[in-house]
Amino acid sequence: MTEKIIIAGFGGQGVLSLGQFLAYSAMYENKEVTWLPSYGPEMRGGTANCSLVISDKAVASPLIETPDCLIALNKPSLDKFINNVKVGGTVIINSSIIKEKIERTDVNAIYLEANEIAQKAGSVKAANVVVLGAYVAASKLFPKESVKGTIAKIFKKKPNVIPMNLEAFELGYAAI
């Protein structure tokens, strides 16, 4: 099993931390994982992306040309990566921000109103955790409870935000 994921969006949408949630989830499931961010002025200029490779064996290359899954949180990111997605791959689209449908029919497109769902959980800031829930449900890569444990671990120092993020995760999971 090797899963290659590209997560992309505006800076501030939690793109990098969504990737880290997945990276931690993979590690706690005893899988091998690499998380590679875009860095430098690019990240200050507005767009951010990260590449995740999750595997049962040592990850050879952390770079991704044809992702199995693209998580696009804004339109420029969708446009940039959509044509790279593997045939039969998955594209998770934050339809709160991206109003168009994709033209490709050879991928599994999931439209998710992540911002609205996050708002229901308590804050639009948790939109990335909504997407995490949706990804976990769609990919069936990790047990749901394990990822919830990861969320609790990551927010260990801010325990007051844990319930809201778990709620966001559940809502995202249920949306699939």
Next chain:
Amino acid sequence: MSERILMKGNEAIAEAAVRGGCRYFFGYPITPQNEIPEYMAKRLPEVGGAFIQAESEVAAINMVYGAAGAGGRAMTSSSSPGISLKQEGISYIAGAELPCVIVNMVRSGPGLGGIQPSQGDYFQSVKGGGHGDYRMLVYGPSSIQEAVNIIYKAFDKADEYRIPVMILGDGVLGQMMEPVALPDAIDVSALPKKEWATDGTKSGAERRIINSLYIEADVLEGMNNKFKALYEKLKAETAHETYLADDAEIILTAFGITARIAKSAVDLLREQCVKAGLIRPITLYPFPSDVYAKYAAKKNVKKFVTLELNLGQMVEDVRLAVNGKKPVEFYGRSGGNIMTPEEVVREILKRI
């Protein structure tokens, strides 16, 4: 070894350095290695060490010279343009037989270049980037865990040979996160005392001098020959990895992050029934020439293809090692671009 934690390469390297006994760090900000000095600024005071943000790379490497000369386990890190500025100091450190550790998270050049990953500093690192006839022990780790293991031992190697040790990484290695298991911290108080160090405890006939000036040609030649013997001895540190190389007809060779890409490419090529293999130098100096010579002599090996993120640097050492016995070709990307495994496969298929 502790349980695995997820760490950014730069931070893991910094923590492993501290656990390997590093107590003095002198640095200057430059992308993409800033997490190393930032980590050290927080971490070293916790273990009774010291961090200084120097006024320049030049000052930083000379602070390393001073601290190393006084017997401390000292380190600096930078990225390509900053490493260029340090070359004067590195030459002095080599000339004065001082141990230290230098990390170069290479970015693309020349000049200010870009901030994306590159391997364009290979020549500078393994051929002696500063003036005079010297070498460093140079490692090219290809994973965060390997970088951690190497830097943890790097201070011991530096002390053993009284030589600067360089970790040649790149932007990907520094910025990427991977699970790592960190080794236990060593007890620095148990380290052997450096009798040669100028720690102010001796005077008169017993006083120590840290120096690289030998004004008499014969005396300096004596030093040069001493270094030659040292670099000969250093060959014991040569390290490499091979992957599916034994029955390979085409041998890919690469170091650092490119070697991971090459490994993926080998797997993809094998899926297409192309007998590909990989030789990955772990030490870039000393270079594992014998391994190349061994494979070059094998009947099944048709050619070597060197993959680098530059215009072709390590390929020269591969050619020297292969010594004309088999063709040695090159494929590289530069400017901060990174080749993908699929791209490597396309290149290789064109060449068979």
Next chain:
Amino acid sequence: MQQVFKKSSLLTDTPFHYCPGCTHGIAHRLTAEAIEELGGNQGVIGIAPVGCAVFAYNYFNCDIQQAAHGRAPAVATGIRRVCPDKIIFVYQGDGDLASIGMAETVHAAARGENITVIFINNAIYGMTGGQMAPTTLIGQKSTTSPAGRTAELQGSPIRVSEMLATLDGAAYIARVSLHDLKSVIAAKKAIKKAFDYQVAKKGFSMVEVLSTCPTNWGMSSEASMDYVKNEMTKVYPLGTFKEIGL
């Protein structure tokens, strides 16, 4: 028989290689005596520069590191972190300290590094053969200002002591001369005081020592002393520029 004078134990028996009339030898002796007079047994580490004093490690009878050109204050900074309680002195000339090493000097002072710098200002590059220094006087001839330095062409001389005195990290900054017996005695007092500041861990201390270079100035020893007294002190007034109190 009563002994009235002896050479400082902080100097070796190696004869100085300096030219006749050069004041490096006096500056070495004053530095050694001042450290010796501190008493105690803290241990001493010196840093030798690049320039005429490059062989200082042959003369000072203590642990010494020889530094790259201009980098002695950075080297001293590194040593200080490893050896917090030793006496650390840096010995530098004007090209080393005020030209190629100006950044290291200013920042060591700004950090308040607890080190003592002996700054030999003889307004010329000695070892390389008489080139213009950042402290060369207006009108002074050198091999790279053959018509004499002009403010228009080469800029004006730098007054390092006055400049460093503006920094909060500087505890004690003084300029002295070695052109006659009286000035030598005053210089000794200033150097001793600089080390007192270091022992008290007050921060950066520096004594700028106006010195001669008869060989590259093309003067006799005596004329050199007069040049320091009559010309150099006009541009570089003697005195204490910073003294925060012990």
